[in-house]
Amino acid sequence: MSEQVTQPADPTLESLRRRLVEFAAARSWEPFHTPKNLAAALSVEAGELLEIFQWLTPEQAASVMSDRESAHRVRDEVADVLAYLLQFCTTLGVDPLEALAAKIERNELRFPAPGAKPAPQPDVNPGVGDPPM
Amino acid sequence: MSEQVTQPADPTLESLRRRLVEFAAARSWEPFHTPKNLAAALSVEAGELLEIFQWLTPEQAASVMSDRESAHRVRDEVADVLAYLLQFCTTLGVDPLEALAAKIERNELRFPAPGAKPAPQPDVNPGVGDPPM
Amino acid sequence: MSEQVTQPADPTLESLRRRLVEFAAARSWEPFHTPKNLAAALSVEAGELLEIFQWLTPEQAASVMSDRESAHRVRDEVADVLAYLLQFCTTLGVDPLEALAAKIERNELRFPAPGAKPAPQPDVNPGVGDPPM
Amino acid sequence: MSEQVTQPADPTLESLRRRLVEFAAARSWEPFHTPKNLAAALSVEAGELLEIFQWLTPEQAASVMSDRESAHRVRDEVADVLAYLLQFCTTLGVDPLEALAAKIERNELRFPAPGAKPAPQPDVNPGVGDPPM
Secondary structure (H helix, E strand, C coil): CHHHCCCCCCCCHHHHHHHHHHHHHHCCCHHHCCHHHHHHHHHHHHHHHHHHHCCCCHHHHHCHHHCHHHHHHHHHHHHHHHHHHHHHHHHHCCCHHHHHHHHHHHHHHHCCCCCCCCCCCCCCCCCCCCCCC | CHHHCCCCCCCCHHHHHHHHHHHHHHCCCHHHCCHHHHHHHHHHHHHHHHHHHCCCCHHHHHCHHHCHHHHHHHHHHHHHHHHHHHHHHHHHCCCHHHHHHHHHHHHHHHCCCCCCCCCCCCCCCCCCCCCCC | CHHHCCCCCCCCHHHHHHHHHHHHHHCCCHHHCCHHHHHHHHHHHHHHHHHHHCCCCHHHHHCHHHCHHHHHHHHHHHHHHHHHHHHHHHHHCCCHHHHHHHHHHHHHHHCCCCCCCCCCCCCCCCCCCCCCC | CHHHCCCCCCCCHHHHHHHHHHHHHHCCCHHHCCHHHHHHHHHHHHHHHHHHHCCCCHHHHHCHHHCHHHHHHHHHHHHHHHHHHHHHHHHHCCCHHHHHHHHHHHHHHHCCCCCCCCCCCCCCCCCCCCCCC
């Protein structure tokens, strides 16, 4: 069982992606892992991450990792979001690192840094989410 | 400007995380990047990814990458989700790869694969999301 | 205590909205009920409703109310979504019924029913969500 | 066409629910309106409402209705959330007002108001979302 092989101390995104593929295969969960179901699950988990913060003041939110239980919950939800994102990408053959690199490049053109030489502004799709305002 | 340095052809998660940090710093966007705001933004972007699939049949969803425009939209939303996840992790000092590796290990105990030697079942928190049923 | 007054058998949206206002006031929860927090909470609860359906086939989803426990969970999440929507509207002085009536009218112009006399197409914002395709 | 009948100035939730049923029927959109699709659409729209607030300070968020364009956007997203909630309830035969009334009653027992006579604490499901802390 590949699952029981000792894992490297310093995992890469690709090695984790493969472990998730094997994990689902070993449990015959692939039929559930359609792109639509995984997009829904990703959104649900992102909501669970947000839930931790919904009533917190900015100060409370900033110190959330100093409470052992909250810290565990945050890491747990981060793991879930990343797991479903990787599984989603696997079903559709999307490379998430390439997608993000390409997006950052588009955003460097869309939102030139103050003091940077003005870049030509191509007609591109919206950027890293929306600009933070 | 670090942004204009040629980027490696094969980015790692960590190199992209650092580019996002520099991107935000060069635009003085850090004040917006609180954990709560970033958790909200992550959830919003996960919703935008789901929006692509909301009315599609399973067949339409499975072939979404064969349409050039939909494929771009999917990659764009994947990039947004990953960007906000990395920025969120940066603000709180969470290592997303470690978090996911730890979660997969917990889930291998919680959901033993059929045919695997039964594992001791510790009292752990819920697994990679919920099991897919 | 208004909370202990017998409630009418057939509540209106407005009477429930007022009970929620009194409920929060009696517990001094108003400071938490900012528009941003309530929008986050609404989104979290909508995610919890979606969670019930995320791995279900269309057939399983359609019969979710025939299981007593699932039916309770669905009604519970519907109540949460509606509660936070009403509380959100209260903080900003939005009348949700008026907002929906206005939107339906805009959508009747945007998406003329087949067989209806073509309506003039004003330049309006997107409709009841997006059209279902 | 019922859609073209003059609408009452003061709509009720039930009259709007019926208009949405007729609206979808007149466009043959019912096949898309499965519980799962509508739960996804509701979640997507709640995300769009949250998007308006994601980078705002509490002060900016509180005055969002004083800007004409933001006010329109808020009302528009409130309408979308309510529309999909009503359509979701229609497909499953859930009465949202009854569900909310029942939930408020459960919450009055779960979270006794300070100064109220202590209520017996039955073993109930979690309340109007979670308590705001």
